[in-house]
Amino acid sequence: MKCKFLWCIFIALSIFTVTACSSKSNMVKSSLNSYIDAWTKCNYDLMYSKMDKDSKSRIAKKDFVSRYNNIYSGIEAKNINVKIDSSSDIKYEDGAAKVPIKVSMDTAAGKLDFSNSISLKKEKDNDxxxxxxxxxxxxxxPDLKEGDKIRIDTVQGKRGTIYDRNGNPIAEDGRAAQIGIVPETLEQNGEKSKENIAALLNISKEDINKKLSASYVKKDMFVPIKIIQEDDSNLAVLQRISGVKVQYIKERVYPLKNAAAHLTGYVHKVTAEELKTNKNYGPDDIIGKSGLEQIYESTLRAQNGYEIYIVDKNNKKKKTLIKRKVHNGKDIKLTIDSKIQSLLYNELQQDAGMGVSMNPKTGEVLALVSTPSFDPNDFVMGMSSDTWKTLNEDKRRPLYNRFQSNVVPGSVFKPITAAIGLKDGKLNPQVSKNISGLKWQKDSSWGKYYVTRVEDYGEPSNLLNALVYSDNIYFAKTALDIGKDTMETELKNWGLGEGMPFEYGLSRSQLASKGNIKTEVQLADSGYGQGEILLNPVHLMAMYDSFVNEGNIIKPYLIYKDNAKAQIWKKDVYPKEDANIILNDLEQVVSNPKGTGHEAYIPGMALAGKTGTAEIKASQEDTSGTEVGWFAAVNVDNPKLLVIAMVENAKEKGGSHYVVPIVKSVFEQVR
Structure with missing residues (x-):
């Protein structure tokens, strides 16, 4: 009986002990979790309030907060996660509790995970x-002791270079000039110097004063003002101003500047909004914002190498916490020829327009130009508010990419209509359509609407003369002979309405705004590239390459291949015999003194070409509309160069005749 009584007492004491221990453990965990919650939220003030009096006597609140801020900001710590390690026991010794924890955080060098322990002790506070x-x-x-510090070393990664076909860089990591002022070296008339500096840097004097008056600035300090290009003509003048100093820094540079801006695009520091969707980027990283820089961001991107480590009071390395190797971006080599790119830009830069070029036998794209343009270096190095305002308010839209967009083709579309008519037997190239006068309508059902042409050249009104004189009526009649259904089917075979397989995203060409030709008049107008026909310039260039490729459309491409071989995008779109007929007629458009493209004639060079003047107006009676001028040409004897150019608002400039010399100039300089 006595033993039974003692056994009951033992059980009761055991239960009491377990309960007491459990209660103590819960109190410890509760206190630590409130500290952890403040820790993960980076609320260092609240963390400090959870510490014991002895700890507070050893480190002031200001120093405590500063230390956490400095360490975590220095290593770019974020997504800090701290949890009590439930797989290990809390240890109690001398009235203190030692609690195991697991810590993880994202840092500049990657994800850092480690185990640690936090000590707590009982303390009376306000009863x-x-x-x-x-x-x-x-x-x-765990290894950080009093007097130790955290260091982070950075090895700068090199972003991939974008080269042209000849190895010339068109986007690379280069040097830029950081213009700064050392306040104490400004001469006595410093205000005048600041005015001169502001004028040369295209910034305001107020911007300079704001930077010089920052709280951290000391008289002997180099105060950065603006980054400019290393070859900026104002650099030498700036260096002669007392107080100005120059430091050369690594920067992304674009040697072709405005000539290739829409092609290359530009990079810029990643924004807070982009960081939300790009988890592998840090706040100081750069990212491609447009053009090839954006399209090939994952290829070109460099990742800096980092090592985060502990040093002792003598700055001797104690332990590496985490290390990430530097990752250099991969280079890209394009089919682009910088010479042709610059030639086209120089010819077009005063106009709103575009120019594209390719080798029609291989599909290699040699130039993609949009004008007016901008200097991508300005976006990288810092653009003034005035420059940004000018770009946005310019009615010619310099930020708009014209080679990426769709345009009314006008008469450069006529050879396409001819190819469809020949293929389907609805067009006999030798037979005259007996056209007379400058306007025509099928019948009175068209009301007041007429198709017009510029010249009544007499007979025969056959395919050759229709192309030489660019006869709208001839191709309107041809379209009606082909018929709506056949016209739509064949144009789809040419890729209209289809996404083009090209490295640089392009707008889809269209045969009609809603996919189908609705009326007889629209069908007639479509025959000569009006109606609702819209073509992307690169797509148009691919369509033209079929004339030297026996009716096959070669796929244009932009990434260079050592052994360039043509890849067919659309096979046997029309017979090779028809391609030869059209090509020979297009040669006459240039060589015939009466041809609309004769201004492009170059003795000794067999150019085949087609002009186009597309009308942009609300109705046939509208006299306030404008015109788009086109010219497309290829060297027949040596078909390695096809060039197409387009200029908007060409009505007062002569329409397509304004564009012909632009294309001719390229052929004269690239033989």
Whole structure:
């Protein structure tokens, strides 16, 4: 009986002990979790309030907060996660509790995971007893002791270079000039110097004064003002101004500047909004914002190498916490020829327009130009508000990419209509359509609408003369003979309405705004490239390459291949015999003195070409509309160069005749 009684007492004591221990453990965990919650939210003031009095006597609140801020910001710590390690027991010794924890955080060098332990002790505060955190530097990292510091070394990664076909860089990591002022070296008339500096840098004097008056600035300090290009003509003048200093820094540069801006695009520092969707980027990283820089961001992107480590009071390395190797971006080599790119830009830069070029036998794209343009270096190095305002308010839309968009083709579309008519037997190239006068309508059902042409050249009104004189009526009649259904089917075979397989995203060409030709008049107008026909310039260039490729459309491409071989995008779109007929007639458009493209004639060079003047107006009676001028040409004897140019608002400039010399100039300089 006595043993039974003693056994009951033992069980009761055991239950009491377990309950007491469980209660103590819960109190410890509760106190630590409130500290952890403040920690993960980077609320260092609240963390400090959870510490014991002895810890507070050893480190002031200001120093505590500063230390956490400096360490975590220095290593770019974010997504800090701290949890009590439930797989290990809390250890109690000398009235203190040692709690195991697991810590993880994202840093500049990657994800850092480690185990640690936090000590707590009981302390009475305002008549309330609670467990308080005993702080030491090792609470931050296990190996961090008093007097130790955290260091981070950075190895700069090199972003991939974008080269043209001849190895010339068109986007690369280069040097730029950081213009700064050392306040104490400004001469006595410093205000005048600041005015001169502001004028040369295209910024305001107020911007300079704001930077010089920042709280951290000291008289002997180099104060950065603006980054400019290394070859900026104002650099030498700036260096002669007392107080100005120059430091050369690594920067992304674009040697062709405006000539290739829409092609290359540009990079810029990643924004807070982009960081939300690009988890592998840090706040100081750059990212491709447009053009090839954006399209090939994952290929070109460089990732800096980092090492985060602990040093002792003598700056001797104690332990590496995490290390990430530097990752250089991969280079890209394009089919682009910088010479042709610059030639086309120089010819077009005063106009709103575009120019594209390719080798029609291989599909290699040699130039993609949009004008007016902008200097991508300005976006990288810092654009003034005035420059940004000018770009946005310019009615010619310099930021708009014209080679990426769709345009009314006008008469450059006529050879396409001819190819469809020949293929389907609805067009006999030798037979005259007996056209007379400058306007025509099928019948009175068209009301007041007439198709017009510029010249009544007499007979025969056959295919050759219709192309030489660019006869709208001839191709309107041809379209009606072909018929709506056949015209739509064949144009789809040419790729209209289809996404083009090209490295640089392009607008889809269209045969009609809603996919189908609705009326007889629209069908007639479509025959000579009006109606609702819209073509992307690169697509048009591919369509023209079929004339030297026996009716096959070669796929244009932009990434260079050592052994360039043509890849057919659309096979046997029409017979090779028809391609030869059209090509021979297009040669006459240039060589015949009466041809609309005769201004492009170059003795000794067999150019085949087609002009186009597309009308942009609300109705046939509208006299306030404008015109788009086109010219497309290829060297027949040596078909390695096809060039197409387009200029908007060409009505007062002569329509397509304004564009012909632009294309001719390229052929004269690239033989």
């Amino acid at each position: 309330k007893t609670d467990w308080k955190v005993v702080w030491s530097p090792s609470n931050i990292f």
